[in-house]
Amino acid sequence: MRLGKRASVILTPTSPFHFDGTMFNPSYFPGPGSHWEPGSFWMGLRWRGRPYGVRLRSPGAGSRTRVTLTVYAQRRPSRATLASIAEEISWRFDLNSMGVPEFVRRFRRDPYVGPLIRRRPGMRPHADILSLYEYLVITVLLQNTVVRRSVSMLRALYERFGQRVEFDGKTLWTFWEPGQVHEAPEEELRALKVGYRARILKRQAAQFVSGEVDEAALRRVRDQDAVAEALDGIYGVGPQSAGYMLMGFFHFYRGTEHLSPWEAKIMGRLLFGRATAPDRIVRFLARRYGEFSGLAGSYIFVDAFWRHRAKPIPWLAREIRL
DNA sequence: CATCAGGGCCCTG
DNA sequence: CAGGGCCCTGAT
Numbered sequence: 001m002r003l004g005k006r007a008s009v010i011l012t013p014t015s016p017f018h019f020d021g022t023m024f025n026p027s028y029f030p031g032p033g034s035h036w037e038p039g040s041f042w043m044g045l046r047w048r049g050r051p052y053g054v055r056l057r058s059p060g061a062g063s064r065t066r067v068t069l070t071v072y073a074q075r076r077p078s079r080a081t082l083a084s085i086a087e088e089i090s091w092r093f094d095l096n097s098m099g100v101p102e103f104v105r106r107f108r109r110d111p112y113v114g115p116l117i118r119r120r121p122g123m124r125p126h127a128d129i130l131s132l133y134e135y136l137v138i139t140v141l142l143q144n145t146v147v148r149r150s151v152s153m154l155r156a157l158y159e160r161f162g163q164r165v166e167f168d169g170k171t172l173w174t175f176w177e178p179g180q181v182h183e184a185p186e187e188e189l190r191a192l193k194v195g196y197r198a199r200i201l202k203r204q205a206a207q208f209v210s211g212e213v214d215e216a217a218l219r220r221v222r223d224q225d226a227v228a229e230a231l232d233g234i235y236g237v238g239p240q241s242a243g244y245m246l247m248g249f250f251h252f253y254r255g256t257e258h259l260s261p262w263e264a265k266i267m268g269r270l271l272f273g274r275a276t277a278p279d280r281i282v283r284f285l286a287r288r289y290g291e292f293s294g295l296a297g298s299y300i301f302v303d304a305f306w307r308h309r310a311k312p313i314p315w316l317a318r319e320i321r322l
Numbered sequence: 323c324a325t326c327a328g329g330g331c332c333c334t335g
Numbered sequence: 336c337a338g339g340g341c342c343c344t345g346a347t
Contacts, residue, residue, distance in 0.1 A: 029329090143330045149344060150329080195342020200331085238331045262329055321328070326347085334339090 021123030053167030127248035200236035255294025
């Protein structure tokens with residue numbers, strides 16, 4: 001589908017805001033849903049049942065707290081549509097965050113995260129600009145497999161259920177609605193080589209279709225424990241996936257008690273120079289950063305991947321299994 | 323060729 | 336609360 005018409009609006013994130021640090025997370029696997037280049041970001045967006053193309057741009061040095069949002073569609077987006085997408089993008093990228101600026105102020109001189117904050121002041125961790133349902137699908141595809149296979153499962157699902165959009169010289173995919181997966185027979189999902197996850201995807205889709213999981217309602221709950229409990233009620237969601245969603249989608253900065261072994265290995269090495277038990281790292285972060293422990297962990301983790309991207313870190317490369 | 327573990331979670335005992 | 340099982344893939 002070709003999306004040739006467009007409309008733009010300026011977004012104003014809370015300051016400080018780091019464009020590239022927010023638009024691109026080098027610790028995530030690259031998907032065909034979005035594309036980043038320094039200063040620019042493109043993504044396919046399924047919004048209120050329709051496919052759109054979205055481009056975000058940093059106006060350049062000197063105006064780091066402003067972002068130009070351009071929405072592409074088949075017909076020129078109305079003012080109301082543009083406004084609703086602008087609001088949605090602001091949520092998903094956490095542009096209106098008050099916590100991140102406070103974290104930056106409080107820990108700019110911290111020996112551990114201070115240098116990372118100064119490298120990317122105002123970076124927002126987030127769920128790669130997906131809706132709750134979409135991010136949930138990603139977490140399922142991550143479970144109990146290697147990255148390469150997660151990527152191929154996602155691609156297969158896009159091609160079966162998603163929508164390909166062309167805009168601004170890019171070709172990207174948008175997700176599908178939970179209803180589409182809900183209606184598809186499980187065998188059809190299995191044919192896409194998602195394995196036992198077919199059952200999980202089906203049951204989750206049903207929970208969204210029935211309204212048992214209500215994204216809008218959950219967003220209004222600004223209590224981390226309450227949201228965590230609700231997420232735990234989604235079939236196929238355990239502490240790991242819930243942790244990702246609490247931080248990346250709901251923007252709770254406190255972090256959870258759960259840290260997976262592979263992440264702990266990396267964090268331990270970064271913090272203490274050697275692999276360390278998950279609970280020790282969790283305690284360390286909690287004591288030092290309190291309500292911002294999750295945010296601190298995210299800065300530490302992502303910064304290492306940025307450095308790795310610039311100049312490969314051999315021990316880190318070994319931990320990233322493709 | 324066979325075996326195994328992988329960026330979890332559910333279910334059972 | 337511990338541990339087996341799960342789809343499939345590529346590494347050994």
